[in-house]
Amino acid sequence: MVSWFKQKKSVILDKEKIEELLTRGVERHYPSEDFLRQRLFSGDRLKLYLGIDPTGPTLHLGHAIPLRKLKQFQDLGHEIILLIGDFTARIGDPDKKEVRKQLTRKEVLENAKLYKEQASLFVSFKGKNAAKLMFNNSWHSKLNFSDVLDLASKITVQQMLERDMFRKRIQAEKPIYIHEFMYPLIQGYDAVAMNVDGEVGGNDQTFNMLVGRTLLKELKGKEKFVLPMKLLVDTTGSKMGKTTGNMLSFLDSPEEKFGKIMAWTDEMILIGFELCTDIDLSKIKNRLDGGENPRDIKMELAYEIVKTYHSDIVAKGARDAFVKTFQKGNTPNEIKSVKAGIGEKLYEVFIREEIVNSKIEFRRLIEAGAITNKTDNEKITEMDAPARPSVYKIGKHRFFEIKAM
RNA sequence: GGGGGGAUACCGAAGCGGUCAAACGGGGCAGACUGUAAAUCUGUUGGCUCAGCCUUCGGAGGUUCGAAUCCUCCUCCCCCCA
Structure with a gap:
């Protein structure tokens, strides 16, 4: 009872902050907004997490959005966990089109390397209410087939087929492998393993997060709240995807x-x-x-x-x-600088530095009038133009400075 | 297990013996216009020693003067029946 009293005191009940937390950037609330509001005002210290699969070498803006939400919880004194999906990343969240290539454990760990550091721009891993960093391989790698069957018995195929990714695959007559089919189950088990009160994530993760909610209810009788965040997309829908x-x-x-x-x-x-x-x-x-x-x-x-x-x-x-x-159309201060040998042609330098992929690509750029020598303010019109020590511009955004070797 | 359909460039999708480096759409790149906007319009989108040549239409062989297109085998996928 003493510890319970202590926990109560550690949570901040600022009305304005709680309302901001409940609304800003939030797409929906499960089971309901009022449910979460009550939990936040109850004084209980909530335990919640954000899961990120290390499928790429770095975090991007899309990750920052739920991280910011996590931070709001942290500021109110709740217990937050950043879960690195080092197990789930190997399978990969099913895509609507293709089977994902499975990553090796090594690739995944390599990807995850900088995640904590990058995430600490938003949530604090230090101090008295430090965020925890966890890895889901630590429990998933221990489950055996029998455990998996127990879990699988909690969700029906029909429920799983509600996932739009699966629907789209079926519609497109593309294969769905069983390991992909089980992905939501595996991810959902994270919530059980950590015994959390809630989860935040991108709206695209709603389905998976709700599987976790179902499992937690089935296995521990707990009402996990799920807070899917709005996605940063333009009006046409999906311009900001990482793909x-x-x-x-x-x-x-x-x-x-x-x-x-x-x-x-x-x-x-x-x-x-x-x-x-x-x-x-x-x-x-x-x-x-x-x-x-x-x-x-x-x-x-x-x-x-x-x-x-x-x-x-x-x-x-x-x-x-x-x-x-x-x-103003000037040259930026810091631009990529490449070296050129005496007598080297511009296209030779650009290909060597992988600025263009092939000679023919260079030719196309020349023909489109896309390459300019900014130093001389001259458009490059010849294929065999020499690589002069100058600043070159390709298109609107790409600048390169060529220096003598 | 039986029957049918399919695998085409970054993605989707035409082509089904020569005129195919392969229509068309999306995406990418570039140009115009601009606010580096967006939208729109235009060009381009395998490579090279560039009026020509080389590599590419799931993989390996074969038929043919000639194959993405026909045949054989293999791999994979989808659908229907059981």
């Missing part, structure tokens, strides 16, 4: 991050503020409605986001670089 390549990576340079955000459509400005900053949304909305140039508001968004990853000064620098390069 399309324009997702902000944590490892992008500040300038790249700034530029990528500026390339978002205007319709994403408000959702961008909602999901990636703490700024009051009503003010932004008023300004947008008031006819202010969306570009300027987007610049602020880009600045705010870059600031969360780097620092105020760096964000300002990225903004200045953006203005200088794209609004």
